[in-house]
Amino acid sequence: MCNKFGDFLNEIKYAGAREELEDHLEEKTNYLIKEKNLNRETATKIAIEEMGNPKEISRGLKKAHGFYRKIAMAFCIGVACITGIILIAMIPSPGFVEGNIGIIGGADGPTAIFVETDTSFIMPIMGIVFCICIGMLIYLLYSRKRKR
Amino acid sequence: MKFDKNYASVNTSLLILNLLKSEEMYGYQIISELTLQSKNVFEFKEGTLYPILHTMEKDGFVKCRTVKTESNRNRKYYKLTALGEKQLKRKKEEWQMFSTTVNAMLDFANV
Numbered sequence: 486m487c488n489k490f491g492d493f494l495n496e497i498k499y500a501g502a503r504e505e506l507e508d509h510l511e512e513k514t515n516y517l518i519k520e521k522n523l524n525r526e527t528a529t530k531i532a533i534e535e536m537g538n539p540k541e542i543s544r545g546l547k548k549a550h551g552f553y554r555k556i557a558m559a560f561c562i563g564v565a566c567i568t569g570i571i572l573i574a575m576i577p578s579p580g581f582v583e584g585n586i587g588i589i590g591g592a593d594g595p596t597a598i599f600v601e602t603d604t605s606f607i608m609p610i611m612g613i614v615f616c617i618c619i620g621m622l623i624y625l626l627y628s629r630k631r632k633r
Numbered sequence: 634m635k636f637d638k639n640y641a642s643v644n645t646s647l648l649i650l651n652l653l654k655s656e657e658m659y660g661y662q663i664i665s666e667l668t669l670q671s672k673n674v675f676e677f678k679e680g681t682l683y684p685i686l687h688t689m690e691k692d693g694f695v696k697c698r699t700v701k702t703e704s705n706r707n708r709k710y711y712k713l714t715a716l717g718e719k720q721l722k723r724k725k726e727e728w729q730m731f732s733t734t735v736n737a738m739l740d741f742a743n744v
Contacts (some may be wrong), residue, residue, distance in 0.1 A: 494644075502683055503685065504706070505683065505707075505708075505709050506661060506680065506683065507706075508659075508660075508661070508707070508708055509660050509661045509664075509679065511663045511704075511706070513661060513679070514662055523648070535678065535679050536678065536679050537645055537679065537682040538678070539680070540678075541680075541681070542680040542681065542683060542684060545681065545683070545684025545685075546683060546684050546687055548684065548688075549684045549685075549687035549688040549691055550687060550691065555658050558722070612641040618658025
């Protein structure tokens with residue numbers, strides 16, 4: 486990276502555009518030297534000024550390359566995975582269901598068996614959260630494809 | 634004459650697509666052409682062009698190729714795609730409808 490544009494280019498977080506911006510700055514500087522008879526230092530300064538705020542450009546480039554979308558997708562995948570793991574961990578195995586069991590019957594065997602268990606709302610809520618995450622993920626992928 | 638910069642920024646993509654219709658260009662060339670063709674009316678911060686160009690490339694409206702310059706630098710040339718031509722047509726129609734409506738309303742107010 487050229488030192489004279491270093492400070493400006495270091496602000497550009499999307500590395501794929503640095504060379505292109507450097508080429509622009511170089512050409513602009515050469516134009517100012519040749520056409521406006523400026524010395525290199527002044528021409529460089531003006532070229533950088535006319536490029537605008539590097540932070541703003543960097544933000545724009547990140548947005549253009551779906552940086553924020555990737556973060557959102559990574560977040561969704563993360564939440565979906567964690568929710569899925571919790572869900573799997575919470576599914577009770579058949580041998581360990583807690584609850585009361587009632588048996589009615591005589592000596593020749595039971596005529597009815599009642600099984601009473603606690604109703605839990607955590608599982609359905611987790612399921613909904615999981616579904617929302619998956620939905621968001623699909624939407625993001627779909628909207629990306631549709632835009633293309 | 635100073636313009637509200639929102640006028641230009643809204644239509645920067647239309648102007649860029651229109652420029653690239655005739656030939657492939659690189660960033661600095663696009664800026665220079667925009668300034669020249671608009672007789673210095675459209676002068677905006679040059680760096681703002683690149684996020685627009687990269688977005689257009691992602692959307693498939695332009696495609697780019699890299700060419701080595703005399704100074705051994707990689708230069709990206711942007712070219713309009715078939716999708717970009719459709720987008721340009723759509724944007725032109727939008728702009729024509731918008732400007733016609735605004736002009737009609739301004740004329741109406743002057744009557």
